[in-house]
Amino acid sequence: MAAATESVAAAPEVRQTQMLIGDEWRDSVSGKTFETLNPATEEVLANVAEGDAADIDLAVKAARRAFEDGEWSRMDARDRSACMNRLADLIEADLEELAALETLDNGKPISDSRAADLPLTIDCLRYYAGWADKIHGDTIPVRGDFFTYTRREPTGVVGQIIPWNFPLLMVAWKWGPALAAGCTIVMKPAEETPLTCLRMGELALEAGIPPGVINIVPGYGPTAGSALVKHPDVDKIAFTGEHRTGQIIMAEAAETLKRITFELGGKSPNVVFADADLDAAISGSEFGLFFNQGQCCCAGSRLFVEETVHDEFVERVVARAKERKLGNPLDNGTTQGPQISAEQRDRIMGFIDRGNSQGATCLTGGNTYGDKGYYIEPTVFSDVTDDMDIATDEIFGPVMNILKFKDIDEVVERANNTYFGLAAAVWTRDIGKAHQIAHSVRAGTVWVNCYDVFDAGAPFGGFKMSGIGRELGAAGLDNYTELKTVTMSMG
């Protein structure tokens, strides 16, 4: 009995359900709330304040006031850094509770929340805390008797709209560079997963980040999200989500010519050559697709396997897929949780149906799982051809699609035959082939003999319709500064 109890993490209490504006936690102006569900049980976890245009306006005013005050934007950069490090320390001290809250709201296995989401969140904030006092311009030799230098000033009030697949980590990716640069923030978390973001708001205030620097307005995209995009006093929008939403946001941001950065979807090629270390390629490919229930923008969802090892690879990867442990995500032993929502589950099941009807072979899975929760069995298709829906569209679920190839030129061409360009991977022992793939695949990140290796210092983002701009690393900071040139007469 004791062992069984210990293997299941305690479900934390949901404490914060209001929106954060300035230093105030409050209900929405309309008084409306929306439900956030536990995707493993379909039960309501909490009713959360539902913001729309009126709340966004209050939040933008608070962020503008805080920005103009200069308490944050002109704070000594090293003190800004100290606040950010305190926030990271508070998250670390709260790791167990935040991990469990993330698992409750999102459905991801607690072992993933603990080992990936939380440590990466903490690391990202510490990484950008380190940048705060290292953001500087240049002195530039110009003709004549002038002294010219540049400054990097904070962009101002930034609107940040994030998805539900990595709720906490997306907060860190967005807040880290914005805070380091001295911007103030209005964040709209995803309607599916607002809870850890609200908890982060509490911790930010506790860390000494001045009120108004971070404002959080939960709500829906077409209402709260769109109001943020259109607000004339917001200087920039950073968005992560579906490329179609990106298209709407880009059009709506045009009115006020906002700066935009986007991290959108993908259909990332994962290329396995016959000369690869097959053990590593099989476990890496399984991880690269099934991690986070397949709900990763960079999922290796077009798995190209060289003809001569194809059959062996398929047999072994199917065996791996069958070993995945579906169950209560708060249980330490669970490796696959539910999908985020009934809507996503149904969307994914639609892809599985079309995979079958368009002639792919379903080797394992293909069904929903259990009688409650939005679970889908780990699913593997072989005999996938480039034109099938499962090979062209982002599925965002536990559906592996295996395509066969003959040689490197063919696979490069097929890998690039997509409007996406987020990530790619190659498995080979031949360094020539590895570099050839790395240089010829049009994608923002290429992994060689590994998958999903993220680091706060390594830029991430998309070519083509997978995005605009880069997050993480020094490149991620550029999104949050304006470059100013100062020229002074020396005469």
Ligand code: NAD
């Ligand atoms: P989405 O793009 O609709 O939602 C992402 C965020 O944008 C949410 O906070 C949402 O409220 C907001 N939003 C939605 N419409 C908006 C609008 N008109 N104006 C401003 N903000 C708006 O994505 P989704 O519906 O949650 O997921 C649908 C699909 O998107 C998935 O199946 C997957 O293919 C893809 N997706 C990609 C990522 C990624 O990391 N690239 C993340 C989540 C989803």
Ligand code: MN
């Ligand atoms: Mn949507």
